[in-house]
Amino acid sequence: MLQITRTPQVFDVVVVGSGAGGGTAVKVLTDLGLSVALVEAGPMLNPARDFKEHVLPYQVDHRGAGAHADLYFGRQQWGYFEAPNGYWDIPNEPYTVAEGSRFQWFRSRIVGGRTNHYGRISLRFSDYDFQPEDGLGDPWPVTYAEMSPWYDKAEGFIGVTGTREGLRTAPDGNFLPPIAPRVHELLIQKACRKLSIPCIPSRMAMLTKPLNGRAACHYCGQCGRGCQTASAFSSSQAMIFPAMKTGKLTMLTGAMARELVTDGEGKVTAVSYVDKATRSERQLRCRAVVVAASACESARLLLNSKSPRFPNGIANSSGVIGRNLTDSVGYSMSGFVPALAGMPRHNSDGIGGMHLYVPWWLYGDKTKDFPRGYHIEIGGGFGMPQLGSFTAQCARHEGYGKALKDKLREEYGAFVHFSGRGEMIPNRQSYCEIDPRRTDAWGIPVLRFHFGWSDAELNQVRHMENTFASIIDTMGGQPLGRKEDPRQAISVGGFIIHEAGTVRMGSDPKTSALNQYSQAHEVKNLFVCDAAPFVSQPDKNVTLSIVAFAWRASEYLAEEMRKGNV
Amino acid sequence: MSEQTDYSRRDLLRRIGGALSLAAAGPMILPAQDAQHVHQAIADDKAAQPGPYRPKALTAHEYATLDRLSGLILPADQHSPGAIEAGAAAFIDFLCAASDEMLAIYTGGIAWLDDTMRRRAGGQDFLSAPPAQQTALLDLIAWRKNRSPEWNPGIDFFTWARRMVVDAYYTSPIGFKELGYMGNSAMSSFSVPAEAVEYVMKRSPLG
Numbered sequence: 109m110l111q112i113t114r115t116p117q118v119f120d121v122v123v124v125g126s127g128a129g130g131g132t133a134v135k136v137l138t139d140l141g142l143s144v145a146l147v148e149a150g151p152m153l154n155p156a157r158d159f160k161e162h163v164l165p166y167q168v169d170h171r172g173a174g175a176h177a178d179l180y181f182g183r184q185q186w187g188y189f190e191a192p193n194g195y196w197d198i199p200n201e202p203y204t205v206a207e208g209s210r211f212q213w214f215r216s217r218i219v220g221g222r223t224n225h226y227g228r229i230s231l232r233f234s235d236y237d238f239q240p241e242d243g244l245g246d247p248w249p250v251t252y253a254e255m256s257p258w259y260d261k262a263e264g265f266i267g268v269t270g271t272r273e274g275l276r277t278a279p280d281g282n283f284l285p286p287i288a289p290r291v292h293e294l295l296i297q298k299a300c301r302k303l304s305i306p307c308i309p310s311r312m313a314m315l316t317k318p319l320n321g322r323a324a325c326h327y328c329g330q331c332g333r334g335c336q337t338a339s340a341f342s343s344s345q346a347m348i349f350p351a352m353k354t355g356k357l358t359m360l361t362g363a364m365a366r367e368l369v370t371d372g373e374g375k376v377t378a379v380s381y382v383d384k385a386t387r388s389e390r391q392l393r394c395r396a397v398v399v400a401a402s403a404c405e406s407a408r409l410l411l412n413s414k415s416p417r418f419p420n421g422i423a424n425s426s427g428v429i430g431r432n433l434t435d436s437v438g439y440s441m442s443g444f445v446p447a448l449a450g451m452p453r454h455n456s457d458g459i460g461g462m463h464l465y466v467p468w469w470l471y472g473d474k475t476k477d478f479p480r481g482y483h484i485e486i487g488g489g490f491g492m493p494q495l496g497s498f499t500a501q502c503a504r505h506e507g508y509g510k511a512l513k514d515k516l517r518e519e520y521g522a523f524v525h526f527s528g529r530g531e532m533i534p535n536r537q538s539y540c541e542i543d544p545r546r547t548d549a550w551g552i553p554v555l556r557f558h559f560g561w562s563d564a565e566l567n568q569v570r571h572m573e574n575t576f577a578s579i580i581d582t583m584g585g586q587p588l589g590r591k592e593d594p595r596q597a598i599s600v601g602g603f604i605i606h607e608a609g610t611v612r613m614g615s616d617p618k619t620s621a622l623n624q625y626s627q628a629h630e631v632k633n634l635f636v637c638d639a640a641p642f643v644s645q646p647d648k649n650v651t652l653s654i655v656a657f658a659w660r661a662s663e664y665l666a667e668e669m670r671k672g673n674v
Numbered sequence: 675m676s677e678q679t680d681y682s683r684r685d686l687l688r689r690i691g692g693a694l695s696l697a698a699a700g701p702m703i704l705p706a707q708d709a710q711h712v713h714q715a716i717a718d719d720k721a722a723q724p725g726p727y728r729p730k731a732l733t734a735h736e737y738a739t740l741d742r743l744s745g746l747i748l749p750a751d752q753h754s755p756g757a758i759e760a761g762a763a764a765f766i767d768f769l770c771a772a773s774d775e776m777l778a779i780y781t782g783g784i785a786w787l788d789d790t791m792r793r794r795a796g797g798q799d800f801l802s803a804p805p806a807q808q809t810a811l812l813d814l815i816a817w818r819k820n821r822s823p824e825w826n827p828g829i830d831f832f833t834w835a836r837r838m839v840v841d842a843y844y845t846s847p848i849g850f851k852e853l854g855y856m857g858n859s860a861m862s863s864f865s866v867p868a869e870a871v872e873y874v875m876k877r878s879p880l881g
Binding site: 166330 | 747749765769773837840845857858861869871879
């Protein structure tokens with residue numbers, strides 16, 4: 109039997125995963141004076157080396173194609189200039205997809221996880237998201253009124269732009285000043301007004317004013333590449349690096365969590381992990397554990413933590429772990445808008461992403477043929493020219509010479525893009541489980557995915573497609589690449605990278621794994637703090653809610669430890 | 675825009691450097707395995723290549739042919755220099771040196787151009803044929819409507835060449851200037867010029 113090294117130190121809390129949830133737990137728990145060990149499967153992040161927001165294509169010999177021209181052969185996993193944070197395929201860490209299903213699993217492997225690059229769209233869930241009024245899905249064990257103060261804290265710390273609009277579908281928050289709209293956004297707003305669709309300042313985790321020691325945004329427009337001034341929120345820069353200075357945090361990178369080790373009473377006593385560099389197994393002793401490895405990775409860790417007391421995986425007597433897997437419904441359309449062609453040149457960068465967006469506007473409408481809703485993300489402007497920026501235009505115009513060159517100049521900045529992000533209702537065919545036949549390079553059993561959209565999502569995509577086309581028409585534009593068949597048009601499950609629901613919370617231990625504080629019903633010192641606890645997948649990207657729920661769970665955990673209940 | 679204070683690029687990098695040295699202070703431990711993750715340092719990326727580019731993968735003839743082809747795809751005109759001046763052939767040759775798959779596309783494509791031209795223009799290869807013959811051949815392979823067993827190899831190659839010449843050109847300093855791209859700088863605030871808003875609204879049906 110291989111020797112397993114155990115730490116002599118007993119940490120108050122071991123946190124698994126360093127993204128939005130893990131970062132929040134690390135920040136809150138170290139602020140409260142607890143000793144924390146953070147286990148991250150990837151390497152340390154060094155923004156000075158790793159973030160390329162001020163590199164221009166021609167400053168790199170391959171201009172972003174990759175060392176072996178990978179971009180041109182569809183082999184590039186993630187844009188060269190994007191923040192280094194994860195992959196669709198990791199050579200040593202496979203997963204499988206059941207026959208008949210399509211699912212893509214994005215996994216981060218770096219300190220800060222997806223928060224190094226994410227879109228930073230920061231939307232509160234609505235009251236009806238927590239307590240649905242249409243009889244579909246299950247209610248959350250917590251109300252909007254209970255969560256509102258935690259959203260206040262989350263927004264106050266990470267910094268979110270916005271305006272108070274009084275919309276039930278987009279609850280107002282604790283906002284930084286909004287950012288001025290771009291030209292195409294003003295035009296889209298006019299078109300939306302004509303169609304009675306709201307189009308309001310976006311709610312984004314970028315600083316329009318300095319906050320908590322982080323500098324205000326300098327509007328270079330490349331937030332997706334990471335932000336060296338940390339003006340765009342990332343858990344790595346805003347939460348974890350400051351926590352490292354407290355002396356309360358022990359960082360373990362290149363550390364792949366294998367299993368939660370329990371004692372005879374079913375309490376977690378240690379986190380077992382594989383040190384990837386030495387391929388040796390080690391254990392961190394702890395009084396409590398916060399699992400925040402991303403929804404599916406957290407489910408995997410729990411399912412792989414089997415013991416005589418928990419034969420189906422720790423805290424899983426209900427059998428719900430892995431079930432209720434959802435992703436956002438995704439559909440995108442672009443349009444060419446002649447009114448924008450030849451526009452006087454100016455710097456349209458601003459913050460990376462939209463300055464205006466469309467919140468859901470048809471809540472309670474009985475005439476539509478799908479439940480729930482979606483929001484619309486808006487794109488356009490004079491983007492930095494990149495490899496591939498003009499490939500679609502080349503395919504459309506064909507030819508060569510001065511005619512092609514004139515077209516490309518004239519049309520630069522004249523395209524708009526719409527992306528719908530909608531709610532998927534959990535269904536029985538969408539879940540992940542342990543694949544009994546595969547392990548990764550560390551010997552850890554891998555996940556097998558099952559996934560399927562229902563008519564609810566397909567009809568929603570048809571609605572998106574009609575809406576986007578009518579907005580483009582109203583601007584006098586031409587919709588491009590319309591996909592009339594929603595089965596072709598809808599995103600592949602997992603592709604929007606908003607997985608949720610796989611370790612759901614609830615008030616009934618028979619149908620849920622966690623209570624309203626993200627604490628396992630059956631294991632009092634086990635908390636899950638990513639999107640796995642989420643009962644539904646509202647049309648409001650999950651990250652802000654991950655921070656709010658993780659903050660609440662962490663304060664609750666610290667208080668329970670202080671009282672001696674954990 | 676005049677009320678905005680725009681930092682110079684150097685100021686920006688200095689400011690970022692200051693913020694970073696603050697962020698990096700502290701008990702940051704970097705295990706050895708982290709080195710594998712480190713991206714190519716930006717400083718290395720920026721290494722300038724003085725003097726004319728020397729082809730690494732294509733022969734002198736292939737390179738000269740590609741250079742000519744790039745100039746036909748995006749020529750110099752009264753607005754701006756073209757793909758030859760922007761060094762499109764150098765970018766493509768560089769990637770050919772990095773990928774055998776890419777190299778095969780270009781060596782095969784250029785051989786097809788030469789072979790086809792020889793049959794059409796009394797034995798002359800593409801580069802030595804008169805300009806009118808060169809464009810006459812491109813007029814056949816620059817359009818999907820001419821797809822046929824005879825022209826497919828040429829059309830497939832031209833699609834690659836056009837895409838990559840366009841990529842190379844517009845990601846170059848010349849291409850940035852041609853488009854009028856002025857982003858990725860550092861600004862103290864963001865707004866768009868009123869004249870741009872007016873221009874668009876007037877031309878739109880919503881004006």
